Amino acid sequence: xxxxxxxxxxxxxxxxxxxxxxxxxxxxxxxxxxxxxxxxxxxxxxxxxxxxxxxxxxxxxxxxxxxxxxxxxxxxxxxxxxxxxxxxxxxxxxxxxxxxxxxxxxxxxxxxxxxxxxxxxxxxxxxxxxxxxxxxxxxxxxxxxxxxxxxxxxxxxxxxxxxxxxxxxxxxxxxxxxxxxxxxxxxxxxxxxxxxxxxxxxxxxxxxxxxxxx
Numbered sequence: 073x074x075x076x077x078x079x080x081x082x083x084x085x086x087x088x089x090x091x092x093x094x095x096x097x098x099x100x101x102x103x104x105x106x107x108x109x110x111x112x113x114x115x116x117x118x119x120x121x122x123x124x125x126x127x128x129x130x131x132x133x134x135x136x137x138x139x140x141x142x143x144x145x146x147x148x149x150x151x152x153x154x155x156x157x158x159x160x161x162x163x164x165x166x167x168x169x170x171x172x173x174x175x176x177x178x179x180x181x182x183x184x185x186x187x188x189x190x191x192x193x194x195x196x197x198x199x200x201x202x203x204x205x206x207x208x209x210x211x212x213x214x215x216x217x218x219x220x221x222x223x224x225x226x227x228x229x230x231x232x233x234x235x236x237x238x239x240x241x242x243x244x245x246x247x248x249x250x251x252x253x254x255x256x257x258x259x260x261x262x263x264x265x266x267x268x269x270x271x272x273x274x275x276x277x278x279x280x281x282x283x284x285x286x
Contacts, residue, residue: 094150096126098267099183099281103212106260106283107132111178114204116166116197117185121147127181128159135177137164167193172204179210184268184279187215187242191230194242198252205286211257213282214266218243220278244280257284 100123107113107127115124115136120143124136128151136159138144147161164170167189180201186194201211216222218232223243226236233242246262253259259282266279 094122095269097123097183097214097269099123099212099214099279100126100181102266102281103181103283104130106210106212107179108210111210112176113179113181114172114177116164116180116182116201118147118161119143119183119185121150121161123181123183124159124161125150125154125156128156129154132158132179134159136161137166139163139165166197166200170200170204174203175206175209176204177209178206179212180205181212183214184216186213187244188240189242190233194252198254198256202256202286207286209286211253211282211284211286213249213280214268215249215280215282216241216243217264217278217280218245219264246280249280249282253282253284257286259284 104127110132112133113124113127113135115127115134118124118136118138121136121138124134125147128134136147138147144161144163151159151161166185186197189197205211220243222236222241224234226234228234229240232244232248233240235241246264249262250259261281261283264278264280266281267277268279
């Protein structure tokens, strides 16, 4: 269940004041090495939108998606302020059917957004990603691992799935990621060397990063 109130507060009290607000994330900079030239990128769960905007400034065409109205507003304002034309920002429920044809995108990029859902919903998200990616398309995903400092710090909902600070949050192992992609993708990178700026601030490292090819 999407917690709009939580994300409104995060945008106003946290992200808006963050020093890294307009910087591409470490994962975006890492993932760019695997993105072919002239790619059309689908960004899921864009949050404050800085990664998609950076990919657009780097010359890629981007469809940036987010479910929360606050995030969409922030991203649109940023794109307008920077006069970025090669980005489309739209509302999308990641757990639903995506309004794109099969084999549409060269890249699907998902930074810290495929970790809030039930197992069934997560399986559906990966199936939709597979459907909309072109053959040999690139999937770039960053998620929290079971070695995260927050792991098991709230009521348990299911295996590796907890209620943390008002959110339902899933923590992954590398083997679970392999199960979710289910041999549909060829793994290029799968490790726990990922990080985010906000986790750096509290010395929380070791996010799982996945780069794979359809």
